[in-house]
Amino acid sequence: LSFACGCRSKAPLAAPVTPNCAMPSVKDLAKRLKGVTSTAKITKAMKMVAASKLRSAENTMNAARPFASSVQELMMPYLTPKAEEDKPASSVVLAISSDKGLCGGINARVVKQTKLAIEDTADTDMKLLIVGSKARDGLIRTHGKAISESYDETYKGPVTFSLASFLAEQMLATPAETYSVIFNKFQSVIAFDVTTTTLKGPEVLGESGMFDEYEFEGDKEVVLANLYQFNLACSLYGCLLENVTSEQASRMTAMDSASNNAKDMIGKLQLSYNRLRQAKITTELTEIVAGAESV
Numbered sequence: 001l002s003f004a005c006g007c008r009s010k011a012p013l014a015a016p017v018t019p020n021c022a023m024p025s026v027k028d029l030a031k032r033l034k035g036v037t038s039t040a041k042i043t044k045a046m047k048m049v050a051a052s053k054l055r056s057a058e059n060t061m062n063a064a065r066p067f068a069s070s071v072q073e074l075m076m077p078y079l080t081p082k083a084e085e086d087k088p089a090s091s092v093v094l095a096i097s098s099d100k101g102l103c104g105g106i107n108a109r110v111v112k113q114t115k116l117a118i119e120d121t122a123d124t125d126m127k128l129l130i131v132g133s134k135a136r137d138g139l140i141r142t143h144g145k146a147i148s149e150s151y152d153e154t155y156k157g158p159v160t161f162s163l164a165s166f167l168a169e170q171m172l173a174t175p176a177e178t179y180s181v182i183f184n185k186f187q188s189v190i191a192f193d194v195t196t197t198t199l200k201g202p203e204v205l206g207e208s209g210m211f212d213e214y215e216f217e218g219d220k221e222v223v224l225a226n227l228y229q230f231n232l233a234c235s236l237y238g239c240l241l242e243n244v245t246s247e248q249a250s251r252m253t254a255m256d257s258a259s260n261n262a263k264d265m266i267g268k269l270q271l272s273y274n275r276l277r278q279a280k281i282t283t284e285l286t287e288i289v290a291g292a293e294s295v
Contacts, residue, residue, distance in 0.1 A: 023276075026280060029272060033269045036262055039258075040259055040263060040266065043255045043259045047256050047259060050249075050255060051252050054189070054245065060241055061186065061242060061245045064237060068235060069238075071234045078205065078210055079205075079231070080198070081178060088124065088177035089124055090124060090177050090178075091125075091178045092126070092171050092178075092179045092180070093114070093129070094182070095110055095111075095129070095130050096110065096135075096183040097132035097133075098244075099133050099152060102251060103250045104251070105250075106247060107132070107135060107138065108138065109184065109194045110135050113194045114130075114139060115139070115143060117180065118143055118146050127174050128147050129171065130147060130149070130150040131167065136152075155244065159237070159241055163237075164240060165233045168229055168232040168233040172229055179198070179201070179232065180196055181235065181239050183240075183242055183243045184243045184246035185242050188249075192246035199231075202228035205224045206220070
């Protein structure tokens with residue numbers, strides 16, 4: 001390369017880049033066809049397993065809904081924050097996700113809603129608890145400092161009321177003005193909404209006067225605190241069951257879509273394989289005929 005100063009660059013010219021446009025061989029197509037077929041078998045099996053778990057989870061959820069709603073109807077009118085009230089100075093947030101993937105975007109939705117909750121309470125004292133490793137992994141890079149505690153492997157066994165009671169105890173270990181739960185609420189097999197349930201602190205029960213006409217055995221404040229913890233545990237139990245059911249429904253839908261996509265890809269690969277194989281056979285026959293004529 002010559003410049004105005006008369007100097008000549010010693011750097012060699014870069015060779016032009018030629019894209020690799022080589023056609024796949026019959027062997028390559030056969031390998032890929034075999035791999036996609038194996039993947040389709042796996043996704044189909046996972047869909048059947050998810051469908052079986054969904055049926056069991058939905059039955060458990062439907063059986064627990066009346067139990068949770070009967071307790072919540074009694075105290076929710078007094079514990080639900082109103083829109084005109086001031087923003088709480090302290091809060092505890094529990095985000096419920098799953099430990100396994102391949103279940104669509106339910107965990108991403110929980111992560112997104114949790115980020116919004118963190119931003120809304122940036123100027124307040126907030127403690128964030130996470131159930132499931134997927135939400136933790138989604139928040140650790142950008143909002144890792146906001147995570148106080150994380151509970152993994154909570155879905156090894158069936159969801160029990162003991163698990164919900166343990167989580168309620170961990171939430172109430174930190175005094176706060178509000179306690180919130182972020183989870184996926186099951187609507188149907190293809191529809192589930194990210195829902196945030198918020199409760200006021202346990203001191204509201206005594207201030208509301210709803211139990212003034214009742215007589216208590218023992219200390220009234222202790223009884224109301226236990227009643228509040230029981231109500232929170234019932235709410236958490238329902239939220240866990242809703243999230244598990246949504247997870248299995250989303251996984252079944254995702255595996256069904258993956259199986260259909262694999263089926264379409266198998267058809268296209270099979271067509272390309274047959275065409276390439278037919279072209280190869282035709283070429284060999286042409287060579288044989290040309291060789292015979294030359295003799």
